[in-house]
Amino acid sequence: MAHEDRRLQVLRAIVQDYVSTNDPVGSKALAARYDLGVSPATIRNDMAVLEEEGYITQPHTSAGRVPTDKGYRFFVDRISQVKPLSAAERRAIERFLDGALDLDDVLARTVRLLAQLTRNVAVIQYPTLARSAVRHLEVVQLASNRLLVVLITDTGRVEQRVVEIPVVTDAPAGADPVAELRTLLNAAFVGAKLAEAGLKVADLLDTAPAHLRGLVAAVSATLVETLAEPGEDRLLVGGTANLTRGGALDFPGTLRPLLEALEEQVVVLRLMGEVAPSHVLVSIGEENAHEGFTGASVVSVGYGSAGGTADLALGGLGVVGPTRMDYPGTMAAVRAVARYVGQLLAES
Amino acid sequence: MAHEDRRLQVLRAIVQDYVSTNDPVGSKALAARYDLGVSPATIRNDMAVLEEEGYITQPHTSAGRVPTDKGYRFFVDRISQVKPLSAAERRAIERFLDGALDLDDVLARTVRLLAQLTRNVAVIQYPTLARSAVRHLEVVQLASNRLLVVLITDTGRVEQRVVEIPVVTDAPAGADPVAELRTLLNAAFVGAKLAEAGLKVADLLDTAPAHLRGLVAAVSATLVETLAEPGEDRLLVGGTANLTRGGALDFPGTLRPLLEALEEQVVVLRLMGEVAPSHVLVSIGEENAHEGFTGASVVSVGYGSAGGTADLALGGLGVVGPTRMDYPGTMAAVRAVARYVGQLLAES
DNA sequence: GCTGGCACTCGGGAGCAGTGAGTGCCAGAC
């Protein structure tokens, strides 16, 4: 029906207007600012229906309407138009990310960039260890019973662990057990995906010379353990100052729970959940299970393995902001940045 | 004089009361809550003098008095009593920090601990590279013209850089230039303080075999450059949620500038400035040059080289909070944590 | 099915009096 269609236009107009002005929007303002071709009275009727259906709500009688979470959801899924990035924004992305020194630097810059582009809080997950391949393993002796093991992956991530080891007693005279261990480990693991490392450990334990068994066992245990903790993936957060834009308006309670949740990295990691590089995930208000996020939306996407058939991400990145956010713009920015970061990591 | 002395007691009482209640404190409340042995009227006279001298101020007539920055300064320098940590707090420190896996983990735990103990924002600086000694240098070939150099220091810090290198053309057949380079670098640098590394570079360039000169030059340049950037020292921040304690009361404007400053790590690093392990530095309100910090105080101290004669810190740690903070308690916590972290790093 | 008109609702700002915490000052006691 024709008026069914117009109702969606009204909803879209309400969302757009509310996002840009932060004022509940009334029928008159809507008629004046958007070319809907009908009078305020008609719009009022449409709004009554939209409210009935739960897409919008009134903060109080005699105020305009505000989109509900359900309204935003509908907007994002059905009626928002993709907003291409401006040339200036594209340039900003390149300028910002080129010339990064190392992985840490890439991630730090990305977070700053994304926070700046979207004027919200940005988060980025370190590349998952499990899906990276080993480039090199370095072993350094710290003390007679302690080794430092440094793992370097093909995404440039460097992970270090101190390992307690049994003191080697039965080594052939003149041998350098640590050097042997290094050679052994590298021969076994270099090139392997870390997810498969568990399998190789068993082999290695069988084939290693007897006097190295103890060392190999200790180091392997630590490696496997490191990889087995997916929650241990680190997270970088930036742009928290943006939470205070719009005073106390955006976040009804305080922003305390949100700040706390952002420091509890685990919470955010779970929210980003299973991100894939192929499509942007939007989680709105109450849809976020965690209490701190009920007034916020999360827009996230995976990065890495760009265009690959296996749609697995190295990690996720995203933006956290008020439910009242510019979804099309944020989604475009998040997608573009993720793509660029993916390229950057693939190159190195 | 006797009443000069009492005036200081009044000032102390005002600071203590204001810190704990967050209400401007009046003469009557003071007389009731603190055993000053005089009547409210007398206290009023003292307060008039203290105000005259700039130690306290009235938000408005008919309100109590509030300490000024100068008042806090005097309190910290002259009349505060050291507040020993409770047994529970000591236990918390040990429980929290023991069992840390590596340097990153130690620092992350420290920040969380300090934020929790002081109920404010905690910051910690990564151990300065310049004052650490090299434990090991690892070189990994990424591509024919790119190396990854990983530097491991005796404080457990791991730093990585990608180095662009000239392609080696004149190597003897069958040689492995990267392995040679690794041997060479480790022979030259291991055990050296990084601050002295610059000197060694020159030697190395002279003595290195001709076909490695290009490599050595490129890698050395990067190393020296890395060390020359003191501002590049990284910083960990935690407990920002504590800024919202006490609603908008503590930070008069918004807390936006403060959050921004905390993300601009450089700003904080400069505020911590030249911290020494020997004594706790307190910077109050307007004393902080940066605008975002004019409503805040910073309590910082150096950690590392505990008890050494050369009183140089590996890095600084500290707490950022409202000027209205519990200075004695915060100072005690900061000092205790720094000492413990210093020990922990010395052990490893 | 759309529109103009109209009565109704209600949040928020302005104006205003009352309250009480806190002050400054002064005269008298120790």
Added chain:
DNA sequence: GTCTGGCACTCACTGCTCCCGAGTGCCAGC
């Protein structure tokens, strides 16, 4: 000289009422 009780004064804050206006829902007419 120092402290104290008393007293008048100031002024933020609270609660109250009133009023305005934005926005609504409904209805009759086109």
